[in-house]
Amino acid sequence: MKVVEPDAATAGKYFLRVSGGDLHNDPDSVPRLTSLSLFGDDAPLEMEVGCGSGEFLCSLAESRPDTNFIGLDVHLKSLHKGIEAASEARLGNIKFVSVDFRQAYPLFVPDSLDTVYLHFPDPGMKARDKKRRIFDGRFLDEMHRAVVAGGKMSLVTDDEDYFGRMLGLIEKEKRWNRTHGEPHLVGFEPKVKSRFQTLWERRGKKVYRFELRNRKADWR
Ligand SMILES: C[S@@+](CC[C@H](N)C(=O)[O-])C[C@H]1O[C@@H](n2cnc3c(N)ncnc32)[C@H](O)[C@@H]1O
Known part of the structure; x- marks a missing residue:
C-alpha cells in the first residue's frame, strides 16, 4: 500500500493516536470518544471498528455532513491512507484513531454513539x-x-x-x-x-x- 504520512496540520485535524501505555497508566489523559471531545459539537457520532483505509467511512462522512464519524484501527499505514482520502475530500466530520479496540473500552461514554460498524x-x-x-x-x-x-x-x-x-x-x-x-x-x-x-x-x-x-x- 503506497501511503503518504500526514503532515502535522493534517494529522492535527484528522488523527488521534492513543497508546496502550497512556490507556494503562493515565487513562484520564486520553480524550473520550465523543462528538464533543473530538469535534467540539454535539452532532450524532458513528464509529467503524477496524476501519482499515476508510473508504466506506469516508463515503458516509461525505454523504452525511451533519453526522460525525470516527474510524478506529491498529494499522497505522491504513489509517494514513484514510486520512489522505479525508483530507483530499476536505471532510470536516471524520477522524481516525490509532488504538487497539480491545483496550479502548474505557474511552466510551454511555449514549454517545448512534451507530457502530464492524465490517x-x-x-x-x-x-x-x-x-x-x-x-x-x-x-x-x-x-x-x-x-x-x-x-x-x-x-x-x-x-x-x-x-x-x-x-x-x-x-x-x-x-x-x-x-x-x-x-x-x-x-x-x-x-x-x-x-x-x-x-x-x-x-x-x-x-x-x-x-x-x-x-x-x-x-x-
Ligand atoms: C480485514 S480488515 C477490514 C478493514 C475494513 N473494515 C474493510 O472492510 O476494508 C480488518 C481491520 O481490522 C483491524 N484490526 C484488527 N484488530 C484490531 C483491533 N484489536 N483494534 C483495532 N483494529 C483492529 C486491522 O488492522 C484491519 O485494518
Missing part, C-alpha cells in the same frame, strides 16, 4: 487469534452501553466460522433486536465498498450481514 473484522487463523476476535460478549455489553437507545450496529463478514459465532451470540441476545426478519442477510451494497469487501467479492466470497438495534429503552 470484515479479522477472523484470525489460529485458535489463539480467534480468542482475540473483536465481536464477543464484551463487545455486545460495552456497545449496548455506548450506543443510544434505538441506535444501530452493522456487522458484516465473509468468514463462515466468524459468521457462525456471530449468529450464535446474536440469537441469545435480548438487548439487541435484529432489524430484519431473517436470521441474517446476504450481500451488502453500500454506495462505496471498503477495500476488503471489494477484495473478497472479487474472489467470489459470500458476504453475511446483521443489523441490530439497541433495545436500551425497553431494558432500563
